[in-house]
Amino acid sequence: MSSTNHHLFREQTSGRKKRERTRSALLDSAISVFASKGFEAARITDITNHAELANGTFYNYYKDKDELLRDVTAGLAVELTGRINDEMENLAHGPTRVTFATARLLQIARREPEWLSVYLEGVFIVTELQAAAVQYLRQDLEIGIEQGHFDTEVNLLLVNQILSLIRAALLLDPAMSDHTIIQTCEAVLRLLGLPPRKAAKQVASVFERFLSSDEHTTDAQG
Amino acid sequence: MSSTNHHLFREQTSGRKKRERTRSALLDSAISVFASKGFEAARITDITNHAELANGTFYNYYKDKDELLRDVTAGLAVELTGRINDEMENLAHGPTRVTFATARLLQIARREPEWLSVYLEGVFIVTELQAAAVQYLRQDLEIGIEQGHFDTEVNLLLVNQILSLIRAALLLDPAMSDHTIIQTCEAVLRLLGLPPRKAAKQVASVFERFLSSDEHTTDAQG
DNA sequence: AAGAAAAATGAGACTAATCCCATAAATGAG
DNA sequence: CTCATTTATGGGATTAGTCTCATTTTTCTT
Numbered sequence: 001m002s003s004t005n006h007h008l009f010r011e012q013t014s015g016r017k018k019r020e021r022t023r024s025a026l027l028d029s030a031i032s033v034f035a036s037k038g039f040e041a042a043r044i045t046d047i048t049n050h051a052e053l054a055n056g057t058f059y060n061y062y063k064d065k066d067e068l069l070r071d072v073t074a075g076l077a078v079e080l081t082g083r084i085n086d087e088m089e090n091l092a093h094g095p096t097r098v099t100f101a102t103a104r105l106l107q108i109a110r111r112e113p114e115w116l117s118v119y120l121e122g123v124f125i126v127t128e129l130q131a132a133a134v135q136y137l138r139q140d141l142e143i144g145i146e147q148g149h150f151d152t153e154v155n156l157l158l159v160n161q162i163l164s165l166i167r168a169a170l171l172l173d174p175a176m177s178d179h180t181i182i183q184t185c186e187a188v189l190r191l192l193g194l195p196p197r198k199a200a201k202q203v204a205s206v207f208e209r210f211l212s213s214d215e216h217t218t219d220a221q222g
Numbered sequence: 223m224s225s226t227n228h229h230l231f232r233e234q235t236s237g238r239k240k241r242e243r244t245r246s247a248l249l250d251s252a253i254s255v256f257a258s259k260g261f262e263a264a265r266i267t268d269i270t271n272h273a274e275l276a277n278g279t280f281y282n283y284y285k286d287k288d289e290l291l292r293d294v295t296a297g298l299a300v301e302l303t304g305r306i307n308d309e310m311e312n313l314a315h316g317p318t319r320v321t322f323a324t325a326r327l328l329q330i331a332r333r334e335p336e337w338l339s340v341y342l343e344g345v346f347i348v349t350e351l352q353a354a355a356v357q358y359l360r361q362d363l364e365i366g367i368e369q370g371h372f373d374t375e376v377n378l379l380l381v382n383q384i385l386s387l388i389r390a391a392l393l394l395d396p397a398m399s400d401h402t403i404i405q406t407c408e409a410v411l412r413l414l415g416l417p418p419r420k421a422a423k424q425v426a427s428v429f430e431r432f433l434s435s436d437e438h439t440t441d442a443q444g
Numbered sequence: 445a446a447g448a449a450a451a452a453t454g455a456g457a458c459t460a461a462t463c464c465c466a467t468a469a470a471t472g473a474g
Numbered sequence: 475c476t477c478a479t480t481t482a483t484g485g486g487a488t489t490a491g492t493c494t495c496a497t498t499t500t501t502c503t504t
Contacts, residue, residue: 018471018481040262043461054483059463124393151418157394157402161409164386171346172379183379191409193418196373240451240501265491276453281493445504452499459492468483474476 005032006112008079023061025051030072035114039069039121070129073122076115077133080105085136094144095189099206101140102162102185106169107211110176117174120167134159144192151193162188182207227254228334230301245283247273252294257336261291261343292351295344298337299355302327307358316366317411321428323362324384324407328391329433332398339396342389356381366414373415384410404429 009024029051109116144150189199231246251273331338366372411421
């Protein structure tokens with residue numbers, strides 16, 4: 001069914017014990033199935049079929065679908081927010097950090113739309129992961145405010161507004177064109193209080209310095 | 223289960239033929255059930271139980287759950303967007319219209335959080351209703367741009383961003399405090415390119431002129 | 445109030461999913 | 475290679491839902 005299938009978890013465990021490999025196969029299949037039908041509509045057998053495992057195998061690993069979703073979402077959180085945060089360790093300027101993080105997340109979604117879509121659904125359903133999920137974002141907002149760049153109060157609604165803008169981009173344009181990414185980054189900055197022109201400049205600058213289309217490195221240099 | 227239950231459809235049909243009344247009972251119950259468990263998880267029997275009807279009765283009215291959702295969503299569209307648009311017929315100023323519409327929608331959600339939540343889910347699932355659902359919003363955006371108040375391009379992503387901000391407010395604060403409403407209105411205006419201070423003034427002005435807490439226009443008495 | 449039409453009922457046939465578990469297969473340590 | 479341990483299997487009991495339809499109940503008309 002899926003034309004592109006990138007096996008986030010399986011790749012991390014290719015040489016390891018069988019137990020780990022099977023678990024990863026279940027996690028990767030869950031991402032595919034959740035992304036295509038949504039969590040509610042996904043059936044255990046959809047996932048085991050996709051992983052080419054017997055139905056019963058699922059129950060050697062998880063009690064039920066909820067437990068699986070928790071595992072999937074936590075894994076995606078590490079992969080998405082953790083990785084992006086590592087890439088940004090040299091950036092000190094608040095607006096640059098927020099722009100970079102937003103754009104990078106959407107760039108990843110261009111290659112792997114399933115990851116972001118399942119992640120966002122998971123964060124919404126598995127409420128105990130929400131705080132952790134938005135922790136990095138809050139930090140960057142605080143930095144920008146501290147520096148006097150953002151004109152806003154950091155609260156839970158603001159954080160959710162930003163996540164909502166990201167989700168809107170994903171829903172409307174899963175292929176994630178540059179135009180969509182730029183419009184979304186500008187929207188986030190406007191929300192934080194930057195005037196339109198300044199927001200546009202900030203986004204253009206981040207794209208030029210870090211995200212020009214020919215270099216897609218995992219290590220952000222200067 | 224629901225402590226407050228306001229019977230949008232039933233009230234419109236109280237004196238009429240039995241067929242209309244039963245259909246309204248199904249629609250109102252569907253709103254309650256969809257709002258509490260989500261559309262996917264809702265079972266036909268949940269809805270008929272809530273309406274105190276037999277399971278089979280459902281099938282005298284609808285072929286399946288999807289057909290019911292279409293009916294519910296279309297009804298909510300009339301009730302929500304239609305009514306608000308009527309209230310605004312005298313307003314010519316683009317930013318005022320957008321602010322008023324946003325604030326009014328959220329004020330309705332304060333009394334009836336279920337309506338907005340089901341409406342937003344429905345518009346997302348029943349794609350053929352989307353165009354109609356956002357038609358009024360698009361018009362107001364065009365007006366504001368024509369007048370030189372908004373610095374943005376009207377496209378589908380923008381419209382979805384605005385809907386997403388509304389959805390974020392509903393998810394985070396279903397009780398819909400004034401603070402949430404104000405923050406959401408300001409967010410919408412910022413998104414459209416107003417600088418923070420101007421956005422805040424615009425929102426304050428609309429609240430003062432049209433939405434002061436002691437007068438709730440139309441027919442709103444308990 | 446009777447009779448016809450409209451509406452509601454709920455038992456039951458189907459379909460589909462979860463989850464268990466006795467058995468089979470695969471793995472890997474000595 | 476052998477055998478104990480780990481892992482996978484898939485049949486089937488169980489639960490849960492959809493949808494039908496012959497029957498009952500309610501409503502409407504005269």
